Structure formats: C-alpha cells, structure tokens
Amino acid sequence: MEFKTVVFYVLAAVMVFAALRVITARNPVHAALFLVLAFFNAGGIWLILQAEFLAIMLVMVYVGAVMVLFLFVVMMLDINVDRLREGFWGYLPVGAVVGAVMLAEMVLVLSGPYFGLDNMPEPPMAGAGYSNTRALGRILYTDYVYPFELASLVLLVAMIAAVALTLRKRKGTKYVNPSDQIAVKRADRVEVLAMSAEKE
Missing domain, CATH: 1.20.120.1200 (NADH-ubiquinone/plastoquinone oxidoreductase chain 6, subunit NuoJ)
Structure with a gap:
C-alpha cells in the first residue's frame, strides 16, 4: 500500500x-x-x-x-442544550433510514464503471506551467456556467431572505432620519434667550 x-x-x-x-x-x-x-x-x-x-x-x-x-x-x-435535545432520539429512525439510503447511493456510484477503484487510472502529472486554479476557472465558467449562475442566484435569495427575516422594527428603538438632520437650519437648533442679570 x-x-x-x-x-x-x-x-x-x-x-x-x-x-x-x-x-x-x-x-x-x-x-x-x-x-x-x-x-x-x-x-x-x-x-x-x-x-x-x-x-x-x-x-x-x-x-x-x-x-x-x-x-x-x-x-x-x-x-439551552437540554431543550434542544428533547426530541433528538425521536428522529433517530428517520435519520437512520435517510443515512442508509445515502450510503447505498454512494456505494452504487463509487462501485460503478466510472468511479471504480480498479478502473481508475493514475492522474497525469502536471506540467511546469500548469495551474489548477486556471483550469478550475476555465471549466467553471465554460462547461458549468449555468449551474454556477443558478447556485449564485440561490445564495443571493438566501442572503436576502436572511436579511428580511431578521429585519424587524422594535418599539423601543430610537430612529434618526438623516435627511432631517441635513435639512436643519441654525434657527431651529440655536435659540438666544434674553435674560436679565441677577441682582444681589
């Protein structure tokens, strides 16, 4: 070996x-x-x-x-870990069935004619100017460009959904409008008071 x-x-x-x-x-x-x-x-x-x-x-x-x-x-x-693990063992049969199905699929795929260990040739040695990053980019943006764009759209939708789910207005939050701050005038902020001097 x-x-x-x-x-x-x-x-x-x-x-x-x-x-x-x-x-x-x-x-x-x-x-x-x-x-x-x-x-x-x-x-x-x-x-x-x-x-x-x-x-x-x-x-x-x-x-x-x-x-x-x-x-x-x-x-x-x-x-609270104890609360999270309340129904853990209840899902064990379903998880075991799903795991067994996935294991059977992997065994069938890897033992096939394309992925069999006996039929797998030794990968050729890379030359001096070979770059696997360049080869990966070439394959990714030519042969698999549509699945790549579809995956990027799915990730974009997931990111927007995560922002939308966590964005909520709270009652006690103070909010400042930037346009109101910019449009303010001196007379609105500064007030000069005429006060008489104090007498002893």
Whole structure:
C-alpha cells in the first residue's frame, strides 16, 4: 500500500469521526470545533487530489471565517442544550433510514464503471506551467456556467431572505432620519434667550 493511500485513509477516518462527533457532541462549542477538524481533514484530502486551490479556500473561508463566526455566535448566545435535545432520539429512525439510503447511493456510484477503484487510472502529472486554479476557472465558467449562475442566484435569495427575516422594527428603538438632520437650519437648533442679570 502506498504512502498516499495510507494518508488518505487516515484523513478520511478522522473526518468521519469528527463528522459523527459534530452531531453527537452535547456541547455546541465542542461540536463546532469538531466541524473545524472535519474541514481540516477535507482540505488534506483535497491536497492529496492535487487540488491545492480548493484546499486553501476550504481552510481560509470555512475554518477562517465561517467557523469563527459560528463559535462567536454559539459562545455569545445562551443556548439551552437540554431543550434542544428533547426530541433528538425521536428522529433517530428517520435519520437512520435517510443515512442508509445515502450510503447505498454512494456505494452504487463509487462501485460503478466510472468511479471504480480498479478502473481508475493514475492522474497525469502536471506540467511546469500548469495551474489548477486556471483550469478550475476555465471549466467553471465554460462547461458549468449555468449551474454556477443558478447556485449564485440561490445564495443571493438566501442572503436576502436572511436579511428580511431578521429585519424587524422594535418599539423601543430610537430612529434618526438623516435627511432631517441635513435639512436643519441654525434657527431651529440655536435659540438666544434674553435674560436679565441677577441682582444681589
């Protein structure tokens, strides 16, 4: 067995363990940290597959930005974990059925003629001027341009929906109209009072 295969199996095993701990950990902070571990192992698998750009983007975007945001939100909110886990075991049969179906689909796809490990040729070595970022961009914006634009529209709709759902007017909030501040005149703000001097 080659060293690359051993590294792949180690990274895959750690990633599966971390993914299982994400959904079984009782502490939300520990679950987020296990998700960070899963992302790091996924980045290592991308490096083995010679996709350095995807590995760096996965670590920088998800671990460096999204997971830090998750950790701040989880640590700042007062989450009642016991209340969240009240109906956890009630959904276990449905989750097990869905997981079994997904596992069967993955086994059927990976054991097919296109993804079989026996039929998979060794990837060709890249030349001196090869850039996988350029190749990824060329494929993404030529062959898969319509799915890419559709995914961007879905993300845009999700972002607008998140803003619309969280935007609510509160009764105790003080609001200042900037146009009223700009249109104000000196006479409206300054008032000179004529007062007589005090006598002893």
